[in-house]
Each structure stands twice: as structure tokens, then as C-alpha cells.
Amino acid sequence: MKVFNHSKELNALKNKLSAKSIGLVPTMGALHKGHITLVEKALSENELVIVSIFINPTQFNNQDDLKNYPKTLESDLLKLKALENNIWVYAPEVSDVYSNSVTSKEYSFGLLESTMEGAHRKGHFQGVATIVQKLFEILKPTKAYFGEKDFQQLQIITSLVKQEQIPVKIIACPIIRHEDGLAMSSRNTNLSDKQRAIAPIIYETLQKAVALKEENSLEQIEIWITDFFNKHPEIELEYFTVAEEKTLQKVNHLNGEKTRAFIALKLGDVRLIDNVKF
Ligand code: AMP
Numbered sequence: 001m002k003v004f005n006h007s008k009e010l011n012a013l014k015n016k017l018s019a020k021s022i023g024l025v026p027t028m029g030a031l032h033k034g035h036i037t038l039v040e041k042a043l044s045e046n047e048l049v050i051v052s053i054f055i056n057p058t059q060f061n062n063q064d065d066l067k068n069y070p071k072t073l074e075s076d077l078l079k080l081k082a083l084e085n086n087i088w089v090y091a092p093e094v095s096d097v098y099s100n101s102v103t104s105k106e107y108s109f110g111l112l113e114s115t116m117e118g119a120h121r122k123g124h125f126q127g128v129a130t131i132v133q134k135l136f137e138i139l140k141p142t143k144a145y146f147g148e149k150d151f152q153q154l155q156i157i158t159s160l161v162k163q164e165q166i167p168v169k170i171i172a173c174p175i176i177r178h179e180d181g182l183a184m185s186s187r188n189t190n191l192s193d194k195q196r197a198i199a200p201i202i203y204e205t206l207q208k209a210v211a212l213k214e215e216n217s218l219e220q221i222e223i224w225i226t227d228f229f230n231k232h233p234e235i236e237l238e239y240f241t242v243a244e245e246k247t248l249q250k251v252n253h254l255n256g257e258k259t260r261a262f263i264a265l266k267l268g269d270v271r272l273i274d275n276v277k278f
Helices: 007-017 033-045 063-068 073-081 094-098 116-120 124-139 148-163 186-190 193-198 201-212 218-230
Strands: 002-004 022-027 048-053 087-090 143-147 169-173 235-244 259-267 270-277
Touching: 002 007, 007 048, 007 087, 007 124, 022 033, 022 124, 033 048, 033 143, 033 169, 048 073, 048 124, 073 087, 087 124, 094 124, 116 124, 116 148, 116 235, 116 259, 124 148, 143 148, 148 169, 148 259, 148 270, 186 270, 201 218, 201 259, 201 270, 218 235
Parallel strands: 002 087, 022 048, 022 143, 048 087, 143 169
Antiparallel strands: 235 259, 259 270
């Protein structure tokens, strides 16, 4: 395993190596099994795998959230080292990626961006697209791996690649969960013991919603979810939306298109998201 803080050094070595396939796994660190599964998939499909570890400032609409985001570079490197050795880690400083202008580029993602995470975190996806495009331009991967945990992000990146005609194949990877059903997330480490004990309720509720769909309208299910979380004062529901996978637009009736149920909520200060096929 090699660790680079500067893209210049990484690219100098990469040019000498001339690997036929390069898989990129962009992360913000605090690595868990969800990330490792992406890395393992990339290892199985590419000669060289680059894992970027970079907490991207432009995708945070809340400075406290950025400040509190877990930072565990040393243990992240140990986790990656335990895998195969054809992994390169790109862990840059902000200046190596953004020079001296730490701003988002302006993109137009239309309706894909105006709903759910885009609506609740203003500017978030502009920042995500900016960093992902930069990483694609710097590292020139053949394939890039993203988790369905951030399903809306996946659709935004797919749209980005199309719009900007970037020659990279986007690979979607399924959500990895803890045994109790909680979707793995770097943010879980910020939960108190009490909050962590409550958190499996998120996936349980999504599953219950799926079970209810046989005999209830979507409106009834939405009311049930809202009432359910109203009875849990430690949880603040931001949204529960059943939407088409492709367009991410909310559906009021199941129409035969592929749909997912998406949820975002806060447990204390920790904001968590999840989704399931619906
Ligand atoms: P992050 O470090 O949170 O920006 O995540 C980096 C990548 O890992 C993104 O493509 C995420 O969607 C993916 N990821 C995070 N958590 C999970 C999970 N539990 N299962 C699958 N992929 C995940």
C-alpha cells in the first residue's frame, strides 16, 4: 500500500506504472465495512485501486457538521493495509485539491437535486459533484465505486458523468448494515450509547413501511411513519419519501416503476439517512 498526500507524486508514479484499469473509491474516511466492501469490489475488478480519503469542505452546508465529522486517518490506513497491497491511498490537504479557491463549481442537476438531501442540505450536491469531478480529473479512474447508502448522490454522480462526458464507469454497490440493521455510516461513531441503541429503529421502520404497502396507500404509510416518530421525542424526522429510483421524484401511487423509500432523521445532533427498495 502506498499513501500520497500530493496528486503530483501519485500521478508521477501512476504514469510509470501504466495500469490498464484503475478503480477509484472516494471516501471521507472513518472507514467501516461499508467502505471496505467497495474497496474489495474495486480490487476484484481493477489492476490498481485508489482510495481517496478527503473530508470535502464544499459539501458541508453546516460548519459544525464539518468540524464534528470523525477523523481517523491512522486507523483507516491500518484497515486498508490489511487488504491486498495494490491499493494506493490519496489523502490530500484541501489546498492540493482546491488550490486557493475552496468553492463549488455550478452544476445543473434539475429535479434530481431539488428533492430530499438536496432540499435539506443546500449546496451539498454542488460540493459533492465538484470534488468528484476533481478526483476524476486528477486520478483518471476507469471505474468508480459508490454506495447505494447515498442513493441520491449516486444518481447525481451518474448525471455528472453524463453531462461532463467523463470517461469513467460508475459502479453502484449495495448498502452494508450492522447485524441489527443499522446502515453502516461514519457518523454512527458520533452516536451516544443510548442513541446507538435506538438507531436500529430506522431500518425497522423502513421494513415496516414495506410490509404495510400491501394493504395501505402511500399516504396512509406516510401518516403512520410521521405518527410513529412523533412518539419518539429523541428522533427528529426530516423526511420519509417514496420516490422513483431513476428520477428521485416522489410517487403518490406505486406505478410499476422501480421505487425506494428514503428517510433522513436526526438522533440528537447526528443526522442519519437510509433507504430500501420499496
Ligand atoms: P463517505 O465516506 O460517507 O463519503 O462514503 C464513501 C462511499 O462509501 C460512498 O459512496 C458511500 O455511499 C459509501 N458507503 C458509505 N456507507 C455505506 C454502507 N453502509 N454501505 C455501502 N456503501 C456505503
